[in-house]
Amino acid sequence: xxxxxxxxxxxxxxxxxxxxxxxxxxxHVVAVDTPKGQASLFFAKRAGELTKGKVKVEVYANSALxxxxxxxxxxxxxxxxxxxxSLAKFGPLGVKDFEAFDxxxxxxxxxxxxxxxxxxxxxxxxAKLEPTGIKGLAFWDNGFKSFSANTPLKNVADYKGKKxxxxxxKVLDEEIRSVGGIPQVMAFSEVYQALQTGVVDGTExxxxxxxxxxxxxxxxxxxxxNHGYLGYAVIVxxxxxxxxxxxxxxxxxxxxxxxxxxxxxxxxxDNDSSLAGxxxxxxxxxxxxxxxxxxxxxxxxxxxxxxxxDRVGKELLQSIYKETGFDPTKL
Ligand code: LMR
Numbered sequence: 001x002x003x004x005x006x007x008x009x010x011x012x013x014x015x016x017x018x019x020x021x022x023x024x025x026x027x028h029v030v031a032v033d034t035p036k037g038q039a040s041l042f043f044a045k046r047a048g049e050l051t052k053g054k055v056k057v058e059v060y061a062n063s064a065l066x067x068x069x070x071x072x073x074x075x076x077x078x079x080x081x082x083x084x085x086s087l088a089k090f091g092p093l094g095v096k097d098f099e100a101f102d103x104x105x106x107x108x109x110x111x112x113x114x115x116x117x118x119x120x121x122x123x124x125x126x127a128k129l130e131p132t133g134i135k136g137l138a139f140w141d142n143g144f145k146s147f148s149a150n151t152p153l154k155n156v157a158d159y160k161g162k163k164x165x166x167x168x169x170k171v172l173d174e175e176i177r178s179v180g181g182i183p184q185v186m187a188f189s190e191v192y193q194a195l196q197t198g199v200v201d202g203t204e205x206x207x208x209x210x211x212x213x214x215x216x217x218x219x220x221x222x223x224x225x226n227h228g229y230l231g232y233a234v235i236v237x238x239x240x241x242x243x244x245x246x247x248x249x250x251x252x253x254x255x256x257x258x259x260x261x262x263x264x265x266x267x268x269x270d271n272d273s274s275l276a277g278x279x280x281x282x283x284x285x286x287x288x289x290x291x292x293x294x295x296x297x298x299x300x301x302x303x304x305x306x307x308x309x310d311r312v313g314k315e316l317l318q319s320i321y322k323e324t325g326f327d328p329t330k331l
Contacts, residue, residue, distance in 0.1 A: 022244070024057045024236075026082040027065040027074065029188045031212035035142050035270050036084050036232055037061050039263030046255035051248055057082070063189040069168070076133050081240050084140055084232040088167040095128050099312045100320060102171035104178075104228045104301035110141065110268065112324040113229060117141075121319055126233065135238040137253075138260040141267035142206045144226035148219040148284070149202030154293055156180075156300045165191050165203040170311060172204075174304045175228070179297070188213075195219055206230050208267075211274035216284040223287045224275075225297060234260075295331075302328040 026044065030036050044057035066074050068089060074080045090098035100106065107113040116122055117139035126136025147153050149162060160180035166172040168185045176183035184200050188209075194200045195218040202219065204227070210216060234256065241249065278284050289297070305328035309317055321327060 021053065022055045022248070024055060024082050025060065025065070025080040026057050026084075027060045027071050027080045028084055029063045029066075029068055029071070030061065030209060032061045033270075034208045034212050035263055035267040036140060037212075038266055038270070039140055039259050040084065042262045043255055043259035046258050047252055050251040050255050054248055055252065063187075067187040067189050069187065075235065075237050078237050078240060080237075082234065082236050084234045086142075086167060086230055086232055087139075088169040088172065088230070090129070090233065091170065092168050093129075093132055093134075095132065096311055097125055097128060097313050097316050098233075099169055099171045099308065100316055101229055101231070102167075102169045102175070103305055103308065103312070103317075104175050105298045106305070106320065106326055107144075107229050107324060108326070112326075113141070113231070114264075115323040116320055117231065119323075121316070121323070129233075129235065130238060133238050134235045135241045136233050136235050137256050138234045140232040140234055140260060140263040142208060142230045142232065143267055143271040145204040145206055145228045145230050146210070146222060146225045147202060147204050147227070148210060148215065148222040150220045151201075152221045152285070152287065153202070153223040153225075154287065154289065156296050162201040163199075165194060165200045171304065171308050172228075174307055175301055178301045178304050191215065192218065204228065207271045207274040207278065211277050216278045216281050219284055221287065222278060222284045223289055225289060225294065227294075227297060227301065299331045302331045 024047070026040050028036055028040060040059045044059050047055050047057045065071070065080065068085070069092070071080065071083050072085060072089060072093060075083050087098050087101040122139055129136045152158060156179050161182070163182045163184050164176050165186045166176060166183045173183045186194055186200070191203055192213050192215060195203065195215060203215065205215065210222065216222070244252070275286070279286055305317070
């Protein structure tokens with residue numbers, strides 16, 4: 001593995017000095033027509049333009065190259081250079097601080113979220129990735145998750161005994177258990193089939209993922225719980241990144257800044273149009289919970305914050321609560 005990396009770096013150096021093109025493979029697991037799918041293509045276009053063709057970004061959507069867990073390993077090995085995994089994917093890497101983003105109801109809205117992702121706490125979190133050979137470049141939004149199942153999800157009792165697909169996250173595991181559900185970890189690319197065959201009863205997604213994976217075809221009920229956040233950290237193989245000529249790296253940083261503005265601008269629009277698509281399909285009943293129903297879910301899930309505080313980091317959580325005003329002990 002090490003030899004491969006050395007070889008890759010050597011080839012890169014030779015290639016660049018000879019004026020050859022550097023290829024960045026950017027792999028992700030969602031559909032093209034999602035916030036991440038569109039933002040990665042935007043980045044690829046701007047990277048090509050700003051580097052005047054010195055860098056070519058190849059985007060591989062829909063788990064075409066790797067499934068969730070494998071893509072992180074591929075990045076660390078240098079088989080791909082860039083990813084934008086959901087923030088839940090960093091806990092299994094050992095950087096448990098990122099699990100804060102999985103905590104239910106921790107952000108009320110995007111304004112609260114951006115205080116963290118676009119501020120100093122976000123920057124400090126990205127820096128924590130460096131010992132794993134990963135350089136964090138930016139946070140990209142997707143949106144807030146909602147629960148779906150084949151039976152209505154109105155009251156907390158409706159979650160009891162149901163199997164829900166989750167990403168591999170101890171916090172998400174506790175979230176499902178807090179309402180009496182049974183969590184089942186599964187790769188994103190396998191969710192549609194698992195729902196179709198009844199391996200799991202339900203799941204949680206931002207609507208853009210729900211719709212573009214056609215989950216509305218295999219889930220009769222979607223409740224707009226907006227109970228948790230799903231977004232991304234754009235990351236690169238650190239050795240690859242540090243090995244780029246400074247001017248090229250600077251141009252890519254500019255492209256990434258622009259792509260981040262673009263991603264965060266289209267994320268809400270994309271989720272809104274996906275919801276319209278779900279409604280129009282007539283295949284899933286979309287339910288908007290009452291204030292009281294949503295509050296009951298929030299209260300039921302609040303203990304997850306207390307239970308996970310030591311694992312995620314008490315200090316980090318306090319600094320987030322201070323910015324957003326959330327207090328799990330006062331529900
Ligand atoms: C998931 O596994 O549900 C998400 O990480 C998919 C994604 O990248 O949006």
